[in-house]
Amino acid sequence: MIKIGLLGCGNVGHIIARHAEGFRISAVFDMIPDRAQELAAISHATPYSDFDEFLRADVDLIVEAASVAAVWLYGEAILRAGKDLVVLSGGALADDEFKSRLVETARAAGRKIRVPSGAVTGLDNLKIGQISPLGTLLLRTTKSPGSLGLQPTERMEIFKGAASDCIKQYPKNINVAVALGLAAGKEADVELWVDPDVERNIHEIFAEGEFGDIYIRVRNVPSPENLSTSYMAALSILTLLKNLDNPLVVGT
Template sequence: MLRLAMIGYGPIARFTSQKLAERDDVEIGAVLCRPGREAAALAALGPRPKVGVQVADLDTTVFDVALDCAGHGGLAAHGPDLLRAGLDVITLSVGALADAQLTERLNTAARAGSAQLELASGAIGGIDALTAARIGGLREVSYRARKPPAGWKGTAAEEVLDLDSLAEPTEHFRGPARAAALRYPQNANVAAIVALAGLGLDDTEVRLIADPSVDRNRHEIEARGAFGRLQVELEGAPLADNPKSSALAAMSLVSAVERRLAPLRIG
C-alpha cells in the first residue's frame, strides 16, 4: 500500500484523487491546505484524508510520498518541510524553481531528509528524450507557447497587448526560461520543465504568443544536438471540470504515482 499526502485540493488534486481511488494499493491519507480552507478541502476530497495547514500537523512517518497539486505557493510553503521529514515530493509546480533561493531551500531539505523532489512532466511530452539527449550534448533548445488571447488574461501579457482586439498571432515575450517563469508564474511550468530537462533555465529560449486562431493551448519544443533533432508539438485539452487546468498535467501526476507501483517501469 502506497500512502500519499497531498498539497492542495483544487481541480488537479480532485482528478488525481479520483483516479488513484480506482486502485486498491494507494491511499490518500492527508491533504495540506491554507488556513481557513479545511472545510473546503474536505468537501472537495471527501472525509477520509486528515486535513492540516502545515506539515507539523501530520505524522509524516506514515506516508510514502507527497503530491504537490497546489501551485508555486504550495511548494514553497510545504515542500522543504516535507523533504526534510524524509518524504519524496512529486510536483507540478516546476516554474517555482526559477526562484534560485527556493531551489536551494528545496535541495538543502532533500539532502537533509535523504528525500527527492521529482518534477512531473506536466502538460508537455518529450521530456524523457530531452533528458537523454542532454547526456550526449545539446546545442539548442527552444519552447513556444501559443494560447488563445483569453488564456493570457490576468498575466503580464496585458501590459503589452490589447488581448480583446488581436487579429493575428502576436508574440508578447521572448527570453530565457527563468525570466518567463518569473514573469508568468501561472503559465510557465512547461517552459521550466523543458529548460530543466535540457539546457537549463538560463539557456533555453522561450517565446509566448497570443494567437486568436487557436482554441486550445499549444506547446512546441525544438531541440538539436549530438543525438539529432527533436520536434514536439502538443495541443492540450483542459480538465473537463476546469478550463484553466491541463488534463495532461493532472494525468502526468497520476502516472508518476503509478510508476512507483509498477513491477515494469517505463521511464
Template structure:
C-alpha cells in the first residue's frame, strides 16, 4: 500500500496535533513531508527533524504532495484550495466556512473535477455528517445547528461587541439566522455550520443559533435533522484546545481519521 505524502498549511494548535498523530503512526499510511508557514525561521527544529519547512508557496506546491491539510483560516482556503487541487493534491479543509462564498466553492469544485483530485471535509467539531448526507437521497425538511461555547472561546470575535465576556452570568444568544451568514460572522467557531450545509440542504436553508454560555466548560454543538428518513438529534461536547479555546482537540483527530481512510482497507462511517 502506498504511503501518502502529506503537507500541512499552518502550524497552530490543530497543525501541531495533526503532525503528532502522523508521527505516532495513527493516521494510517501517511507521512508528514512538508509544512507551509509564514516564516520558516521559527520552525528550525522541524527542519532538524527531517521535514521540509516552506515559507515560499511555490516551493511547497512543487513537492508532489498527495494530500494537503489546511488549518490556517478562511484566507488560506481562498489562497490555496484551487492551487492544491490543480497541482494534483487532495485538499483537506478545516476552515469550511470559506465555502459560504458560492463562487469560491464553484471554482474549487471545478478544479477538483478537472484534475481528478478531491476536496475533503472532515467532520471536525461535529458528528453526523454521514447521516445528513445520506438523508439527501430523499426529502430533508430541516437542518438546525445550535452552538454553545464558554466565554473564553469567544474572545477575539464579534461576540465581544454583543456581551461582556468577563461578567456574563447566564446564556446569551448572540446570533440566530442562516449558516451562510454565521459562517462569515464566526469563522473560527461555526465552520461546523458550513460543513453541515454542504452535507445537507445548503447554506441558506440551514438554521443556526449561537450562544455564549458561562455554565459550560466545553464547546457544545447540537444538530437537529428531520426528513423522510425520520429524525436525528446529535449533541457533542468538545474539550477546548489549551492553545486555541475556539477549537477542540477532536478537530485534529478527525483530520487524521480522514487521512487514515485514504489508505485503509476498511472504511467506517463514510
C-alpha cells in the first residue's frame, strides 16, 4: 500500500484522512503543531513540526495541501529527498522560472510532480493541445462578491487578461487557470467575474483548435468545513491517490 505524507493539515488534509482508501497516511506536517497532532490522531499517522524530520519519514510521496507559498518553500526539498510530489496549489507553477527549476529537480532525482484536476474537469482532453496547439483557451470564473471582499450590486467583471497577470492581483484564484495551461501547453486567458446572485463558484472553460471546440461549465459545491475550498478539488486528490497503484489507466 502506498504511504503518503501530508504537507498541510487543514480542511483538505482532513477530507483526505476521512476518505483514505488504497493508500495510507503515514506522516503529517504543519507549521501549527496542534493541527498536525489533531490530524495525526484521525489518520493514525506520525505528526511532525520539524520539516527536515518530516522529509525523513518513510513515505512514497508527499501531498501538498497547504498553499502556493508552501510549494515554493518546500517543493524542491521534497523532490531532492526522493519523494514524489502532489501539488494542489497549482498557482505556484505560474512562475515559469520556479516551474522550470522544480521540473529539473524532479528529473534529476527521478521523481514525479503530479497536479490533480482540482476544481474543474476536462484536463485530460485538453492535453491534445500539446500535440495540436489550441487557438483559444479561456477560463471564465464567477464568484460571489463576498469571497473576494467586494460588495457590488450587480454582476461585474473585475479582471480580464493572461493567467500570469491574474495571479499578481488575485493569487488565491488562479490554481484552475494554471492547471489548464499546464495541461494544454498554452497559457490560459482569464476572466474573473463577481455576481451577487451566485452561491457557488462557477468555472467555464472555452477551448478551440483543429479538433473542434470544447465548452465545460462547473458549479462547485464548497467544502462543508471551509467555504473557501472546493470540495471537488479535495476529491480530485483522493481520486489521484486511489488510482496510483491501479494497473488500469483511464484517460491520457
